[in-house]
Amino acid sequence: MSRVVRFNRIGGPEVLQIEAIDVPAPKAGEVQIRIKAIGLNRAEVMYRSGEYTYAPQFPAQLGYEGSGVIEAVGSGVQDFAVGDAVSVVPAFSFIEYGMYGEVVNAPVHAVVKNPAGLSFEEAAATWMMYATAWGALIEFGGLKQGEAVLVGAASSSVGLAAIQIANMVGATPIALTRSEKKRDALLKAGAKHVIAGGGAALTQQVLELTDGRGAQIAFDPVGGPEVAHQLRALARQGMFFQYGALDTRDLSVPVMDLLGRHLSVRGYELFEVTTDTARLERAKRFITEGLASGALKPAIDRTFAFEQIADAHRYMEAGEQVGKIVVTV
Structure with missing residues (x-):
């Protein structure tokens, strides 16, 4: 069982609920990740509020960005192994995947290994x-x-x-x-x-x-x-x-x-970047090089515990942050 955040109706942060569900084994082309940190995004607030480019399908999941450790790999996955520290790049829809959870599955094309020295919180705030x-x-x-x-x-x-x-x-x-x-x-x-x-x-x-x-x-x-x-x-x-x-x-x-x-x-x-293989690879190279050199360093404004996910959404809606809001799991 894994605790995940879902919602069953459009509304404010109060509609977010933590539920325990069975997470299936990763399918072909997927990896399963034990999430350590989640990066929040304005798109998730809009999706929860019914203001995004597509409507939620209930029970609806959330989360474009997460970082953690691979627990299992599906068939056909060659470049990742159990124990790898990785992050997830937004390259899917909320209808397909969501990173708000303790254990989640993610498509391998949206996964990247964390550069050395980058914390899980920083990695979740990156992509x-x-x-x-x-x-x-x-x-x-x-x-x-x-x-x-x-x-x-x-x-x-x-x-x-x-x-x-x-x-x-x-x-x-x-x-x-x-x-x-x-x-x-x-x-x-x-x-x-x-x-x-x-x-x-x-x-x-x-x-x-x-x-x-x-x-x-x-x-x-x-x-x-x-x-x-x-x-x-x-x-x-x-x-x-x-x-x-x-x-x-x-x-x-x-x-x-x-x-x-x-x-x-x-x-x-x-x-336009993350659904184009060549562009995504160029982005990964540029960003990874920037992180390794120190030219790019994720700025984290505030962290919240997983149980405070509604408070984290309220804080984002207030618009007072300077940098990324991160939830630790």
């Missing part, structure tokens, strides 16, 4: 944020040394990952945040500059910081009418990546800026 940021900034955006990138919601785990990746390639991360209270934490996290608030002042500050050139990339999970100010702050042939919908209103796109500077506005999601 969603770094793979998401890598895909937009490096794989699709081609961010280069000397270029500037605007990082929306910069205190989120993905925002902090984008800051570290930008620094790793010699680019200039400009952190965007709602208020001044996170400025010091973002500078400590590696942001070269921090802009608090939005509006036309954001555009002006970016242009001043980049000597009038503008930023090459804007990487934003918020959206809504404020996007216009980021677009006006982009360089010629700049790219805007929308990877979330914290503001579900339509984007405001200034058409003359779009045309006059040949800007690109693009929807982006992690699964």
Whole structure:
């Protein structure tokens, strides 16, 4: 028997329940993992609340990220063995798999060995944020040394990952945040500059910081009418990546800026990376090298015990964290 977190109706954190279930042996192409730590993600809050891209199937499971030790392997699995310390990359749907549990099965294509020296908590905080940021900034955006990138919601785990990746390639991360209270934490996290608030002042500050050139990339999970100010702050042939919908209103796109500077506005999601074998392998190499060199280091804001899973979701909904929320098992 394994304790797992499931829910049987859409709602707030209170719908999450810890249940004991029998976990089947891993099938072909799967491994079974005894989970030590779970990384929380905004997608899990949205799924639980009925606001995700697909509806829950009850009893519904949760969890894109987990880290632990392999207990069993299914047929056809060659690169992993019992006793390996591993992490899970988000490369599946909640309908198929969920990492909120003491013992879980995971598809082998979504499993990666933990680099030496990385704790289970750090490993559980790694793959969603770094793979998401890598895909937009490096794989699709081609961010280069000397270029500037605007990082929306910069205190989120993905925002902090984008800051570290930008620094790793010699680019200039400009952190965007709602208020001044996170400025010091973002500078400590590696942001070269921090802009608090939005509006036309954001555009002006970016242009001043980049000597009038503008930023090459804007990487934003918020959206809504404020996007216009980021677009006006982009360089010629700049790219805007929308990877979330914290503001579900339509984007405001200034058409003359779009045309006059040949800007690109693009929807982006992690699964463009994790469902493509070649891209996923490139992401794994880049991130593993960054972790090994110390250029990438997961930032953990707070940890909760497994029994506090509802409290962990409440804390995420409050939006006050700087970094990853992790649940220990």
